[in-house]
Amino acid sequence: MYVYLMQHGEALSEENAPGRPLSLTGIEQAKATALFAYRAEIRIPTIYHSGKLRARRSAELLSDEVGGEVVAREGLEPKDDVAAVADWLQGQEEDLALVGHLPFLDRLVGLLVTGDPARSVVSFRNGVLVRLLRVEDGWRVDWMARP
Numbered sequence: 001m002y003v004y005l006m007q008h009g010e011a012l013s014e015e016n017a018p019g020r021p022l023s024l025t026g027i028e029q030a031k032a033t034a035l036f037a038y039r040a041e042i043r044i045p046t047i048y049h050s051g052k053l054r055a056r057r058s059a060e061l062l063s064d065e066v067g068g069e070v071v072a073r074e075g076l077e078p079k080d081d082v083a084a085v086a087d088w089l090q091g092q093e094e095d096l097a098l099v100g101h102l103p104f105l106d107r108l109v110g111l112l113v114t115g116d117p118a119r120s121v122v123s124f125r126n127g128v129l130v131r132l133l134r135v136e137d138g139w140r141v142d143w144m145a146r147p
Contacts, residue, residue, distance in 0.1 A: 001134045002142065003089060004044060004097035005105050006033060006062060010126040011054035019053045026054065029127030030061040032147035037129065038065035045069070047097040050076035050104075058127075059099040068097070076100045082108040082117050105130075112139040 009026030011017075022030065037044075044066045049059040051072040059070045075085050078101040085098070085108060098105070105124050107117040112132060114121060122130050127147035132139045 001093060002095045003092075003132045003134070003139075004037075004042070004095070005109065005124075005130045005132065006030075006058060006097060006099045007102060007105055007124045007126055007128050008052075008054040008058040008099060009061075021053050022057050026058070026126060027061070029147040030058040033127045033129045033145065034062045034065035036145050036147075037062065042066050043068070043095075044097045045094050046071055047099060048073040048076065049099040050078075050101060052077070052101070055099045055101065059097070062097065062099065066097075073098075076104060078102065078104050080104055082111050086111050109141070113141060 009022045009030040011020040011026055012023050014020055045068050047059045047063050047068045047070050049055040049072055063070045076098060082104060102124055106120055109121045110119040111117040122141060122144055128144065130144045131142040133142040
């Protein structure tokens, strides 16, 4: 099973745009990542996002290329506890994507791959897509793509 983790594209500041939608650069970042996934023949049945506008729009742009239902899910906010999501992932059988924020994504990868959420494993930035592979004894980073 693969889990795809994507940091949302660059967003506008709260002062300039309440709700923090994606900037033009953020839209291009998410589109570039989605196009990469499409060209790599990745298909994702369900793409979960935090519910924040910037994550939802990034998830929609990813879905435009790789298919999949776009679903808001609690527990993916920037400072949410990653242990609950890590436990939930253990019960999943189908490939899925999580589109979210820092520091959550960084902490989730740290927990899944090393057992320590404080240990940084990959370098997320806007639009980055990381593929994790579930293996016998946990998870490993399969690859990482930047827009």
